Amino acid sequence: MAIVASAPGKVLMTGGYLILERPNAGIVLSTNARFYAIVKPLYDEIKPDSWAWAWTDVKLTSPQLSRESLYKFSLKNFTLQCVSSSASRNPFVEQAVQYAVAAAWATRDNDKNEFLNKLLLQGLDITILGSNDFYSYRNQIEARGLPLTPEALAALPPFSSITFNVEEFNGQNCKPEVAKTGLGSSAAMTTAVVAALLHYLGSIDLSSCCKENQSSNLDMVHIIAQTAHCIAQGKVGSGFDVSSAVYGSHRYVRFSPEVLSSAQDAGKGIPLQEVISNILKGEWDHERTTFSLPPLMSLLLGEPGTGGSSTPSMVGAVKKWQKSDTQKSQEIYRKLSQANSALETQLNILSKLAEDHW
Numbered sequence: 001m002a003i004v005a006s007a008p009g010k011v012l013m014t015g016g017y018l019i020l021e022r023p024n025a026g027i028v029l030s031t032n033a034r035f036y037a038i039v040k041p042l043y044d045e046i047k048p049d050s051w052a053w054a055w056t057d058v059k060l061t062s063p064q065l066s067r068e069s070l071y072k073f074s075l076k077n078f079t080l081q082c083v084s085s086s087a088s089r090n091p092f093v094e095q096a097v098q099y100a101v102a103a104a105w106a107t108r109d110n111d112k113n114e115f116l117n118k119l120l121l122q123g124l125d126i127t128i129l130g131s132n133d134f135y136s137y138r139n140q141i142e143a144r145g146l147p148l149t150p151e152a153l154a155a156l157p158p159f160s161s162i163t164f165n166v167e168e169f170n171g172q173n174c175k176p177e178v179a180k181t182g183l184g185s186s187a188a189m190t191t192a193v194v195a196a197l198l199h200y201l202g203s204i205d206l207s208s209c210c211k212e213n214q215s216s217n218l219d220m221v222h223i224i225a226q227t228a229h230c231i232a233q234g235k236v237g238s239g240f241d242v243s244s245a246v247y248g249s250h251r252y253v254r255f256s257p258e259v260l261s262s263a264q265d266a267g268k269g270i271p272l273q274e275v276i277s278n279i280l281k282g283e284w285d286h287e288r289t290t291f292s293l294p295p296l297m298s299l300l301l302g303e304p305g306t307g308g309s310s311t312p313s314m315v316g317a318v319k320k321w322q323k324s325d326t327q328k329s330q331e332i333y334r335k336l337s338q339a340n341s342a343l344e345t346q347l348n349i350l351s352k353l354a355e356d357h358w
Contacts, residue, residue, distance in 0.1 A: 002040035005196035005206060009033040009134060009183030010244035011299060014340040015252075017318050019238045023253055024337055027291055027344055028240045029299060030248040033133035035188035037196040042123025057123040060093055064129065064162045065178075071097075075120060078102040078272045092190045093128065095228035100197035102272045103224050103280065107203055119201060126196075128189055129159045136179035136303055148303075181303055187241035190232070191225040195246075198224065220280070222246040226255070227263050227279055235312075236260050243288065251344065253287035294350035295358060 008030035012019070015026020042057055058071040058080060070084040071094075078101050080094050101120070108116055137156055138148065146152040162178055198204045204217040225246060230236045236257040243252050262270075262278040293299065322329040 002038055003196050003200040004036060004038050005192050005199060006034040006036045007188040007191035007195065007245040008248065009035070009131075009185065009188050010241045011183070011301065012240060013299070014343055015240070017315070018333060018337055018340070019240055019252065019254060020315070021254075022256065024333075025251055025253045025287070025344075026238075026240055026340070028244040028250065028252050029293065030244050031133065031183055031301075033131040033183050033188075035131070035134070035185060035192045035245075036129045037189070037192035038127040038129075039193075039196040039200045040125050041119070042125040044122075046118065046121045053121065056120050058097060059123070059125050060090060061125075061127045062090070062129075063127070064135075064159055066161065073097070073101070073120070073124070075117075078105065090128075091232040092186050092229065093126065093193050095232040096190045096193040096225070097124070097126070097197065098272060099224050099228045099231075099276060100194045101201065102276045103220070104198060104201035104203040106273050106277045106280070107220075112202060116201060124197075126193065128193065130185055130189065132156055132158065132160055134181060134183050134185040134188075135162050136181055138179075138303065181301070183301075184241035184245065186233070187225075187229055188245045190229045191221065191242055191245035194225040194228060195221045218246055219284075223280060223282075223284060224276075227260060227276070230260055231263055239286065243286065247288060249292050251287075251289040251291045255284050255286035259284055291344075291348075292351065294347060295354045297350070 011029045011031060013027040013029055015024060015028075018024035019026035042059055054076055055072045055074055058073045060069040060071070061067070067088040068084070069082060069088045069090065071080045071082050073080055078098055080098055082089055082094075104116065132153065137153060137160060140156065140160070141148060141152045144152075146155075195204075195206060198221060199206045204220055206217065208217060222243065226239050226242045229242050230239075238254040240252045240254065244250070259282040260279065262275055262282070
């Protein structure tokens, strides 16, 4: 049976840069763009001698990129080994698979060993699909002679093929990059894969996530997705994008980075199952408060032009500026935080007025 899970993209409305440091808050909104993950058995049956196997197979398919990656998954160490072209690798999905399976094994009931083993020995067939809104289709629209309008974008088939930006540097072509729109595709993709795998492996029940007092399922998805996403990107970010992918729109204060310190031990010979157990038991001190835009208020996003900014380099530049002029940066941060709070207050007032009188 196939399991399909999806997670939304994000927009950080307030809190840019400030959200990197506790206790600064930011308002993050989920979008109608969603990433989908489909998980099903790779093989219909398992061979009689498969119980002695130390490895199982994993296939990752990304139809929009026309890519298929094949892996061997260690049933002992919960690690992936790519056996296809390295150019087709996706580090976010790789980490999502490793940490989700390790979490499923670490939290399993003792009577679920055979069930979990059987699912893994059948292999994992994973397909990922992202809404068109995550990517730029400017070139395709212009090639068709159509205007750059929402209507022209909506006319494209769902999950259209993704193009690449190929830039030249000193007369040489750089490595092609996917033309993205900045809606948090990697966070939404990681979250969708983690959620689909945890449900498929019996660790959570996604159908009960929306019921009252059933937030523990989403909390587990959040912790595993945050961990996988941070490891894949090579740094511990603020996590607002993953938080929005799991919980939707809200007011967010980041978790203390130290909670993921044990994740670094995975590269030091510490078993991944032990690492993930420590992470699940860690003190996740992020704050999440309900927030939504007032009724009838819509947030529209546009693509200003070709190219875009690099978040890591911009964050690095801001941090460098903070260190070079501590007093001035603190004053600017204080004023910016006050302005963000004022905007949040006014939006909440509008929501309350609508609730009372509309």
